[in-house]
Amino acid sequence: MLWFVCFLNYADRQAISSVFPLLTQQFHFDDVRLGWIGSAFAWVYAAIAPLAGLAADRFVRKRLIILACIVWSFFTLATARCGGLTMFLVVRALTGLGETFYFPAAMALISDYHDPGTRSRALSWHQSAVYVGTILGSWVAAVLAEHHGWRVPFRYFGPCGLVLALVLSRFLVEPRRGAADGPAAGGAPSAPVPSLPVGETLRLIGRSPTALLLMGAFVCANSVAVVFLTWTPKFLVDKFHYGVGAAGLTGTVYIYLASALAVPVAGWLADRLCRRLAAGRMVVQGAGLVAGAVFVYLVGSTTSTTTLLLAMTCFGVCKGFYDSGVFAALYDTIEARARGTAAGLMNTVGWAGGALGPIAVGFASKYGRHPGDEVANMSEAIAFGAVIYVAGAVLLLLAITVFVRRDLARRGAAV
Numbered sequence: 001m002l003w004f005v006c007f008l009n010y011a012d013r014q015a016i017s018s019v020f021p022l023l024t025q026q027f028h029f030d031d032v033r034l035g036w037i038g039s040a041f042a043w044v045y046a047a048i049a050p051l052a053g054l055a056a057d058r059f060v061r062k063r064l065i066i067l068a069c070i071v072w073s074f075f076t077l078a079t080a081r082c083g084g085l086t087m088f089l090v091v092r093a094l095t096g097l098g099e100t101f102y103f104p105a106a107m108a109l110i111s112d113y114h115d116p117g118t119r120s121r122a123l124s125w126h127q128s129a130v131y132v133g134t135i136l137g138s139w140v141a142a143v144l145a146e147h148h149g150w151r152v153p154f155r156y157f158g159p160c161g162l163v164l165a166l167v168l169s170r171f172l173v174e175p176r177r178g179a180a181d182g183p184a185a186g187g188a189p190s191a192p193v194p195s196l197p198v199g200e201t202l203r204l205i206g207r208s209p210t211a212l213l214l215m216g217a218f219v220c221a222n223s224v225a226v227v228f229l230t231w232t233p234k235f236l237v238d239k240f241h242y243g244v245g246a247a248g249l250t251g252t253v254y255i256y257l258a259s260a261l262a263v264p265v266a267g268w269l270a271d272r273l274c275r276r277l278a279a280g281r282m283v284v285q286g287a288g289l290v291a292g293a294v295f296v297y298l299v300g301s302t303t304s305t306t307t308l309l310l311a312m313t314c315f316g317v318c319k320g321f322y323d324s325g326v327f328a329a330l331y332d333t334i335e336a337r338a339r340g341t342a343a344g345l346m347n348t349v350g351w352a353g354g355a356l357g358p359i360a361v362g363f364a365s366k367y368g369r370h371p372g373d374e375v376a377n378m379s380e381a382i383a384f385g386a387v388i389y390v391a392g393a394v395l396l397l398l399a400i401t402v403f404v405r406r407d408l409a410r411r412g413a414a415v
Helices: 004-016 018-026 030-057 060-078 085-099 102-111 119-148 151-172 198-206 209-240 244-274 282-301 305-323 326-332 336-365 375-382 386-413
Strands: none
Touching: 004 030, 004 060, 004 085, 004 102, 004 119, 004 151, 004 244, 018 030, 018 209, 018 244, 030 060, 030 085, 030 102, 030 198, 030 209, 030 336, 060 085, 060 102, 060 151, 085 102, 085 305, 085 326, 102 244, 102 326, 102 336, 119 209, 119 305, 119 326, 119 336, 198 209, 198 336, 198 386, 209 244, 209 282, 209 305, 209 326, 209 336, 209 375, 209 386, 244 282, 244 305, 244 326, 282 305, 282 326, 282 375, 282 386, 326 336, 336 375, 375 386
């Protein structure tokens, strides 16, 4: 059930990028204004994420998930009523307000069904919905917009979320908090786990250098991911002369289908490595970032369509390897009572950094070192993402080699 919620979560947020070329035609938005639209969602998403995480540790997560689905679906539908830059910024920001409450609650809920032996696989299968939603959301939105106008996709996607919320209210079951981390292997606590005070929850997270470094790496990886989500369709239209519908599909299917196929494999590998290495999940993530940097550079720098598609596919595989452990690795060092808050903080730093990506690329395209050649400037800005990916890999290496064993031992003693 949560796979379908996550699918719609990403289909809704990706639809706006697919119609960027049509917004430029109708409203004469330049790349800077489009960058602001792309970032409005991410900034509100990031700003509210700590509150969403604290809520996930204190309230019934099923209710939070359903409420979030209703709110973001309503504002997705409201996007069809936008008539200018200010309205787009407000509606996209409010869509982010709804969506930010989903992930902390969903990740914590799933982790209470799966102990560390299967957690990477479970969260990886859930993560595959991110990619499928991105692909189909982008493609369906682009095709509908190309044939019927840019407002039509939002009139379809919004009501779908409202129907899904009704299904969840009937069938979604809330597990006991901490059920997968009982005192015996595979056992469950004999009584409900009480919530921690807010201050103690934050101190618990802050005492884990591994968790903080994982959040730093997520900033790097997510900033590149948001750039691709926001700008790839327009990049393909401007540089490689794709049609709007074809760009909406091509800009997502090669990357995110490859990620969807890779992430379950990476999750299985991470669970296997964790039996032998304390930092097994992070090793898989780091490998994805190091290899992915090469293909990020190629996407931005190549002028060959064949090389572009190959690089996008390989980048998607590498992204799947990194994404397989985003929350599973974090939860290895954080006990159950603080997992919602930890996921919220992870989203805060990741999306706050990610929100800068679309704006940076927009400014670089307009004011870069090639005056009057926005395509060349955007190409260089996208290729620079390779440097950011390498920085994330360095942070993971520091966590693996210095901090992870100590933090895992501290968490084990707490449990």
